[in-house]
Amino acid sequence: MKEPLLKRDRVYDFLAPVVIPEALLDTRHGPILYLEDITVTFDGFKALNNLNLTIGDGELRCIIGANGAGKTTMMDVITGRTRPDYGSAWFGSRINLLGMDEPAIAAAGIGRKFQKPTVFENLSVQGNLELAAAGNKGVWRMLSAPLSAEQRDAVNEVLSLVNLQAVAAHVAGTLSHGQKQWLEIGMLLMQRPRLLLLDEPVAGMTSAEIERTTELLLELAGTHSVVVVEHDMEFVRSIARRVTVLHEGSVLVEGKMQDIQNDPSVIEVYLGE
Amino acid sequence: MLMRLFDSDRAGSVMLTLLALLIAVVPVANLLVPPESSLHLSTYTVTLLGKYLCYAILAIALDLVWGYCGVLSLGHGAFFALGGYAMGMYLMRQIGERGVYGNPELPDFMVFLDWQALPWYWQGFDHFWFALVMVALVPGLLAFVFGWLAFRSRVTGVYLSIITQALTYALMLAFFRNEMGFGGNNGLTDFKDLLGFDLQAGSTRVALFVVSAVSLAVVYVSCRAIVNSRLGRAVVAIRDAEDRARFLGYRVHYFKLWVFTFSAVLAGIAGALYVPQVGIINPSEFQPLNSIELVIWVAIGGRGTLWGAAGGAVLVNYAKTSFTAVLPEVWLFALGGLFIVSTLLLPRGLAGLFKRSKDAS
Numbered sequence: 001m002k003e004p005l006l007k008r009d010r011v012y013d014f015l016a017p018v019v020i021p022e023a024l025l026d027t028r029h030g031p032i033l034y035l036e037d038i039t040v041t042f043d044g045f046k047a048l049n050n051l052n053l054t055i056g057d058g059e060l061r062c063i064i065g066a067n068g069a070g071k072t073t074m075m076d077v078i079t080g081r082t083r084p085d086y087g088s089a090w091f092g093s094r095i096n097l098l099g100m101d102e103p104a105i106a107a108a109g110i111g112r113k114f115q116k117p118t119v120f121e122n123l124s125v126q127g128n129l130e131l132a133a134a135g136n137k138g139v140w141r142m143l144s145a146p147l148s149a150e151q152r153d154a155v156n157e158v159l160s161l162v163n164l165q166a167v168a169a170h171v172a173g174t175l176s177h178g179q180k181q182w183l184e185i186g187m188l189l190m191q192r193p194r195l196l197l198l199d200e201p202v203a204g205m206t207s208a209e210i211e212r213t214t215e216l217l218l219e220l221a222g223t224h225s226v227v228v229v230e231h232d233m234e235f236v237r238s239i240a241r242r243v244t245v246l247h248e249g250s251v252l253v254e255g256k257m258q259d260i261q262n263d264p265s266v267i268e269v270y271l272g273e
Numbered sequence: 274m275l276m277r278l279f280d281s282d283r284a285g286s287v288m289l290t291l292l293a294l295l296i297a298v299v300p301v302a303n304l305l306v307p308p309e310s311s312l313h314l315s316t317y318t319v320t321l322l323g324k325y326l327c328y329a330i331l332a333i334a335l336d337l338v339w340g341y342c343g344v345l346s347l348g349h350g351a352f353f354a355l356g357g358y359a360m361g362m363y364l365m366r367q368i369g370e371r372g373v374y375g376n377p378e379l380p381d382f383m384v385f386l387d388w389q390a391l392p393w394y395w396q397g398f399d400h401f402w403f404a405l406v407m408v409a410l411v412p413g414l415l416a417f418v419f420g421w422l423a424f425r426s427r428v429t430g431v432y433l434s435i436i437t438q439a440l441t442y443a444l445m446l447a448f449f450r451n452e453m454g455f456g457g458n459n460g461l462t463d464f465k466d467l468l469g470f471d472l473q474a475g476s477t478r479v480a481l482f483v484v485s486a487v488s489l490a491v492v493y494v495s496c497r498a499i500v501n502s503r504l505g506r507a508v509v510a511i512r513d514a515e516d517r518a519r520f521l522g523y524r525v526h527y528f529k530l531w532v533f534t535f536s537a538v539l540a541g542i543a544g545a546l547y548v549p550q551v552g553i554i555n556p557s558e559f560q561p562l563n564s565i566e567l568v569i570w571v572a573i574g575g576r577g578t579l580w581g582a583a584g585g586a587v588l589v590n591y592a593k594t595s596f597t598a599v600l601p602e603v604w605l606f607a608l609g610g611l612f613i614v615s616t617l618l619l620p621r622g623l624a625g626l627f628k629r630s631k632d633a634s
Binding site (some may be wrong): 004079101102103106107111112114118119120121122123129131132137138139142143144145146147187193230 | 311499502503504506508509510513514516517519520521522523524525526527531
């Protein structure tokens with residue numbers, strides 16, 4: 001019975017290298033996010049109803065839908081805030097999102113921007129980005145270790161990417177609405193995420209800012225997968241390759257923007273309103 | 274390293290310089306200047322100052338958890354009192370045979386209750402080091418367990434404030450009971466000496482004052498170091514946008530738990546320094562009112578600035594001492610008025626008046 005212990009092709013758990021989530025993320029099969037039959041009920045109301053959604057690696061996807069269609073609930077499920085009653089959610093083909101809490105999911109590589117831009121108003125722009133930097137975020141580590149050189153470089157890189165170098169030393173509370181949106185996107189990028197969930201990223205922006213944001217998102221797509229929830233149809237049209245329409249907690253249609261716009265069921269529930 | 278800590282903290286440097294001056298001047302003015310001289314500082318005043326410094330430590334402890342972490346604890350007086358009781362138990366054991374009943378083993382109140390042996394939880398308190406460990410451990414452990422349950426369940430805001438209030442109230446009721454073995458409503462008192470030094474002697478009082486001042490300085494510097502570190506910024510971030518911090522990968526409840534526990538330990542230390550100076554610890558220290566007063570010191574001094582909290586504690590208590598000597602019945606109204614004025618007009622307290630646009634970052 002000694003034989004199984006000596007099998008050379010088997011790696012025992014205690015010998016296996018400790019895998020960090022980044023290495024665990026496996027997108028060889030295509031999808032980076034895979035939601036199956038997700039159902040969430042709040043007091044009998046089905047916020048999500050057998051939702052099935054697949055996001056490919058490097059894809060830029062827009063999700064539209066009327067209020068109450070389940071967009072925010074879907075993000076809550078993906079980021080660990082809400083546990084579905086039923087269904088499964090996978091990040092890559094190996095990370096089961098349903099067993100993880102919000103910080104673990106963030107560390108695994110999913111960044112989420114809130115609908116209302118949320119930054120740390122009392123800290124400087126640079127301070128905001130430094131806090132978001134990828135790395136060990138334990139209490140003791142934060143107390144004892146200064147920012148590493150790589151993290152410092154990443155801050156500068158992101159500052160120029162989101163066009164905030166000029167205000168790097170300013171307190172974030174003094175930024176304009178659009179700048180706060182960018183800062184929050186910048187904070188997500190500091191986490192080095194693989195999947196970005198953006199809830200209304202251009203709300204309250206001027207048209208010049210929207211243009212810049214469009215460029216930024218198109219730049220990010222490819223190296224990152226981006227999911228955008230947006231009401232601004234003009235913006236959706238300008239960035240979308242694929243659009244998913246949510247209605248009453250499940251996917252109504254999915255396809256190219258032109259097809260979506262002409263789909264009678266979509267016109268009825270959403271665009272027609 | 275230490276110098277860098279104070280680069281952007283002029284007020285803190287001023288405060289530490291003041292403390293150093295006090296440490297140098299007070300012993301001389303009390304022990305060397307003859308009582309007839311107008312420069313003489315009475316032992317009463319020295320003790321009073323020492324008491325204020327203990328309050329200042331307590332205020333800094335609360336400011337760390339409220340002003341920086343956004344967790345409004347209305348029960349911090351409980352941790353202060355527990356530290357005080359731990360020190361009081363040591364002082365009780367030091368009385369030995371000099372008690373009224375002359376029992377070498379049991380404190381007077383236990384003899385009075387007809388107890389035959391020292392309860393298990395009094396064991397070890399005849400050692401000073403053991404008492405010191407307990408001064409930090411008991412409040413720290415309570416805060417840890419309480420915080421673990423509360424923060425993990427994401428109890429926040431006013432709900433957390435209410436249960437901290439309930440915590441201190443429950444402890445007060447428990448400590449009032451004679452069967453608890455902490456002297457019931459009389460508490461622990463009639464202390465004789467500490468490490469062999471007579472507590473009534475002027476020199477011991479001066480020494481206690483100096484220890485309090487040094488402790489305040491150490492507490493200030495360590496809290497400053499925390500606030501200036503990345504941890505300090507993460508804590509402020511959690512205060513301002515808890516969800517954002519959580520979705521950036523911070524386990525918010527660990528941070529709150531750590532700060533809360535550390536703060537409780539500081540409060541316990543403040544209580545332990547306080548008890549030998551005032552000579553008594555009883556359940557009234559657990560009163561919810563005490564914890565609320567403490568919040569007012571910090572609010573008036575300026576929450577979110579450590580030196581402001583310390584200054585607020587000293588100023589308000591100085592006002593209390595002066596006021597209650599002249600118009601005792603007006604004091605609570607004055608305190609309430611101060612609180613309303615500071616909330617409406619000075620949201621950042623007195624410290625806000627001095628603070629320029631310089632910020633936490």
